[in-house]
Amino acid sequence: MTPHLIESPLDPRQAVLDQVCRAGDPWMATVRAGQTLRILDLEGNQAVDTLFYSAADPEERYSAADTIARNARLYLGAGSRLYSSEGRVMLTITADTCGRHDTLGGACSAESNTTRYALEKRSMHSCRDSFLHAMCHCHEATSRRLGKRDLAPNINFFMNVPVTPQGDLQFADGISAPGKYVELRAEMDVVVLISNCPQLNNPCNAYNPTPIRLLVWDRPAAE
């Protein structure tokens, strides 16, 4: 399969936000309707576990099932529309140099690490713990009283989780590489919650979580 790759014309020097999220850290920000968010895989094969909430009503949030069923596709790429739990388009993928992003693998957690790897792995860092940490400390979450009830199946940007026609779920080596990125245009005001995955048990990332860069551009003046 040849992925459908689209490069972005946006210039990082014009970005209104340009930040690095270190390996294993959470990140949270609001992206306004019309703005574009770029998630850049700085060193390659990093899993970026991402959730979106409507900034106006956080009970409306990214829905994996609605996104899968309404696109009639398991993977995300250029042109994919990300749907909310209310069946509305939250964001559109406008550029993508990776080719495929995962909707099924969800976030690692201390508890699922005990089942997937070993009971004594519970104390290791995990994405759900990072999500909950952000929910305790970031204004975007505390002002909306977001908590564990608001954690639903997320997107794993840059992660490759192919499903065979027989229905086997595989954790394949990543298809990302240093400098690959995905860009999303917000179709409503959204709160972005990222856990830059700290997973040390998964060969997909060569047991080495790495940093990502996040950029936001305003809507082009011509629009």
Next chain:
Amino acid sequence: MKPIAADRLLLEELVPGGHHWSGLLRRGSVLRLTDLQGGANVSTLFYHHDEKLERYNMPDTLKAQHTAYLTAGHTCHSDMGRVLCSIVADSVGWHDTWCGAVDAEQVRAKYGDTSFQQQRNDMYRNGRDGLLVELGKWGLGKRDLVANVNFFSKAVCDETGGLRFVEGHSRAGDAVELRFEMNTLVVLSTAPHPLDPKPRYAPAGVRLSAWRGDPVTADDACRTRCPQNGRAFANTERFYAV
């Protein structure tokens, strides 16, 4: 499917197509869902009854078992590393875990407008509202609605991830049996699957039958299916031990 001993039967109930239901299934009980006319779809969610923040987790269920669908031998994992229920029997072979529940707008777009005033009990209902109505009865709501299982439905993907709904997958009399490993709130809707291409709104009804099951043995097929399931059972036993 084996006959159910009358002295063990806990519940027998019919849920017509398009309707919704919820109830508590205690640890050790077994629930059989039977497709009465063929082509049923049962959008189902599971919550730990004693602590409803713990709930069915689609990614954890699929990742632990390296599967993208559910059938006999699989378990439904919670987000807390435990087993809510095990699929101990299944005549269907594939239950969808991806596509969620249909909503009011999708039902209107696909099947047309109806109202209770015109149609009475035959009005078209949708899965999302059915699940929300049942969740509301237990003090839960939109924040608790996550990706669900669609029992009796099958969607397959090609190598680009494109999905195709498999028609005629479940036949009249097909059944799936769930053994509960935790006290579990079951919330379900029998509205059509979101990708079902049939132009007419005619979801099949299902029969629910629950009974007291046998204790889980060390060589249980769901427990020994993979080491991940064994550890999830160990976590569940640890939870009930303390």
